[in-house]
Amino acid sequence: MSSKRLLPLALVFTVAALIFAACGSSGTEEAASADPANASATTETVATATPTEITFGNDVQPILEANCVSCHSDTGPGTTHLEMATAADVATIAEFIAFRVEDKQMPPWPQSGLQEIDYQYDLSMSDDDRQTIIDWAAGGAALDVPEDTPLTATAQAYPPIDADIVITADGPYPGSEKVDDYRCRILDPEFTDTNWVTSIETRPDETRVLHHSLIYRLPASDRAEADERDGADGAPGWTCQTVPRMDSGSLRQVAGWAPGTGPITMPEGSGLRMDAGDTFVVQWHYHYDAEALPDNSGIALELATDEEIAAAGGALDPVRNRALLTPVEIPCASYETGALCDRGAAVQRLMVEFGFESALISEFVNRQCGVTPDDFAHFTEGTASSTCDVDAPVGEIISFWPHMHELGTTYRMTLNPDTPDEKLLIDIDRWDFQWQMGYYPVEPLILSPGDVLRIECGWDRALWPVGVESRYIVWAEGTQDEMCYTGVAVR
């Protein structure tokens, strides 16, 4: 069922470019559908003391300030959904908050806890703290502090980057008539000598339409080609569906962003080298549910100082990115019908929609992992899973970045499976498209030649959108296709 060979390099780069090429169409609307205004109607009794003697000021406030407030105030990513600026803000919707906390949807940390290594930026919260919030809400959500008591974050969910440069393109992209619009723009840091980038952060502008960024490095030698494309169709940038590519073949992906992804920070002593005149090309994926909205998202960079470069002996360790692919074969369930439930017809459809290359990826991945579609024919109940063992990238792991689409339910990565050294590295038991985290090991994790990574993904067709024709799903980039993709950054 599995093999230890790796994909041909060219395909890896191609596929690396595809990783975000499909963003879910339901976006944040889904999450926002539970309306806090409704929840507030159920929590009007704010004045009584709780029977469990949990007090807001001593017990609840410190938990919220440590686990929630950095995301739910000021410019935090959760503020537009729910602002936690004062004690009253949370007391009025306490039951709604307790519901999301009990359900383990908040704070957002999709790992089960069975994983055997620790990660930085671990947002998980203890069961005791969870229970405190639940009990306080159930007891009437009393406040023992003034309603306007400000809540102040005592911990940051993501380390703020200390940006040296923030780059946006010259003017916003106005949008188009397309539903899914992939637009490439040049973001020029205007470097006049060699610089080492140590952190990259996507700064989204119009989050109602922006679904991902894929950030590529373009060497100075190929800048002219990008300039030629830029604006050629009358709008800023150029269309770059599926795989952003230059004729020179010189684009290399260096970073990306999807909902839930924080800044990308490289460990001390490592970085991305940019020489004089090198620029970034960023593919922005816009998804216009209702109407096109102008967007001028940008990126922020932190650069190594002269002292840091000197301390590293004149050059930092370059960071390498690898893509590990695991098969996707999700047959229609026995209760689903339609012409596209035939695998051949489904692949033909991909060819028409996204081109020849896209339709071939599933064949490549299956071959690399030694499986055929027949191996998945027994998945007739609507759920499916797949696994593949690959040679581990060699070096110190900076981060793992698992990626699936909206039918994803589980993701697991095991180092050296079925050996005495077996170690569960990642265990996501409730995949959430909204929360696609990069996982940065706390202790150095160094993989050697001969090490194997087993990657397993699971899907559930019950998550298929209502009203869309059923089809056999294979590895591809469309919104309703699926992936089992793992980005690995090593040095």
Ligand code: HEC
């Ligand atoms: C890493 C940032 C982050 C942290 C930490 C975080 N949230 Fe959130 N929260 C968000 C974002 C973004 C959303 C909207 C997307 C979603 O629902 O997943 C959200 C949604 C919510 C919602 C639903 C709002 C709605 O209108 O649907 C509630 C309630 C909530 N968070 C409560 C909490 C609580 C309580 C904590 C702490 C225990 C917390 N959050 C921690 C970012 C965060």
